[in-house]
Amino acid sequence: MSSIELKNLIKKYGDGFPAVNDVSLDIADGEFMILVGPSGCGKSTLLRMVVGLEDITSGDLLINGKRVNDLAPRDRNLSMVFQNYALYPHLTVFENIAFPLRLAKGQHSDDEITQKVNAASKMLELDEHLQRKPANLSGGQRQRVAMGRAIVRDADAFLFDEPLSNLDAKLRGQMRTEIARMQRRLGVTTIYVTHDQTEAMTLGDRVAVLKKGILQQCASPRELYEQPVNLFVAGFIGSPPMNFLPAEVDGSTLKLPFVDVPVSDELAEKVAGKDLVIVGVRPEYFKDASLGDANKGTEFSAVVDQTEWLGNEQYAYIPFEAHEAVQGKLEELDRELDGEGMRTQLVVNLDARSRLREGEEARLVFDPALMHVFDPNTGECLTRDDAKAAEIAQDSEDSRKAALERARKREEQQAS
Known part of the structure; x- marks a missing residue:
């Protein structure tokens, strides 16, 4: 688990256009942070900057207080779940989940790999599918395999890039519940990109609303709904x-x-x-x-x-x-x-x-x-009431910490 800090991050491409423009965020250990906004607002670019798939033009990215701007993606110990699942079609579900463990040659024994994969498949209800190939799975099952691959890495944080956009409405609702349950159970810091405000409002501890690369407001879903800072946030949420x-x-x-x-x-x-x-x-x-x-x-x-x-x-x-x-x-x-x-x-x-x-x-x-x-x-x-907004923010943070503590106690009871 880890805290992630974004300090004045800017991403400019060759034409000088700032796709991400001076974004600062403090993401607490175990927090579920949503990046949301209309198409082209810079949310996916920002996520790719965090994982290391996009260079940072200026600003600092800190993980657990350590500056990681120049670290390669594999050295940041972050797990990313992509929109298209990124599964290997020739490998079984078991081997797809185990892939990052086998990639770390010599660090995990076969018994450790089996134990980690089985634990992840049990959590995601994939036990009966472990020997199947991705082509024989439904969209929701494939997404759970991609999540299982992220879980076994014991990463400091999970990063999701619009993971449910390829699913139908009913499956999206089911997978939202799965992702929320998994995040609380593991207590892992999570950054989740979506253009779907229903996902943003139901999943996030806090939601960062972006417009043309600029952060408009970062707050709990309730604060965004009841105390928006401007016309754009009010209209989007x-x-x-x-x-x-x-x-x-x-x-x-x-x-x-x-x-x-x-x-x-x-x-x-x-x-x-x-x-x-x-x-x-x-x-x-x-x-x-x-x-x-x-x-x-x-x-x-x-x-x-x-x-x-x-x-x-x-x-x-x-x-x-x-x-x-x-x-x-x-x-x-x-x-x-x-x-x-x-x-x-x-x-x-x-x-x-x-x-x-x-x-x-x-x-x-x-x-x-x-x-x-x-x-x-x-x-x-x-008409924004700053005092009321601060009260909502404190209540939301207290609820987040209480939920993580309940999840931790459940894990301890199940382990004993």
Whole structure:
């Protein structure tokens, strides 16, 4: 196990473009760190810099306090699991898992190799497949073989490069659980690259959000969701994504497309002098007032354009015209988030009990205290509560340490 420290890492290619631009991260011993962002944000490049497959243009990479910039990949004692599994088709599952041990000639006896492979296969439920070839395995089984090969090395850290992107949705869900269980059980420091925010939110102790090579925010999934630092992070985290609405500033009132919302004196002071801001509201914060959910909040009416019923929840879509002063900013954000430039619409996540249908007028209610307000020029979140964010961060770190301690005790009980 190890701690990994990235200090002002920069990666420039021949044309001078910084694929990774001044990224600094402290990854604690046993921590599960996720690197996430849209295509081309530099997350895979950053991972390859850590493992040694990409040179570092400037900055320092430290493993357990030791600078390793100039060490070859084999000398960094890191295990990497690739997107395409990188299995040897002519070798059995047993030999694929054992390969890194046999590569270290003379360091492991045959008995030690057998013991390590069997221990890994038992953990990953591969015992009955040890004599099969990769071509005869499912995608999920191949991924587990690749993970087994990483486990037997006793590496200081695991590095995953979009390992589940080739699997179907059901298998991805199963493998997420396998990876999370394995990481907690082994307590190994892990860096995991993904473009799938569901993986990021469910797996990571902390998540580093990248945009065009620049680190936007690194925090626990809950802090990213509840206390984003800017418009980009708010838009990237959450599914369906956060609604962004233009709002005209009128003293202590924000005039949204559907309703005027009174704001606190503190927020009114922050938006003073601005003609327009962008308001962010999560889809699930809207409630169907006809169901009796209007205990507190601001109520408004709007015509529903389309609905989607999914059994346990229902989505309603309500188009609106974006103010021309922020239309460009919203379109730019959509492009950065790999969007398709669809028309602006309010997405509402309703209770499955709701009977709203397309073409009907809906009575909706939401709590203005749950709004995020952003500066349209800088993208800064004006409603971020640093004290609340620090509280969430501490709670998440305490939970991480407690989970590792529980896993360690389970291992000790099973060993005895």
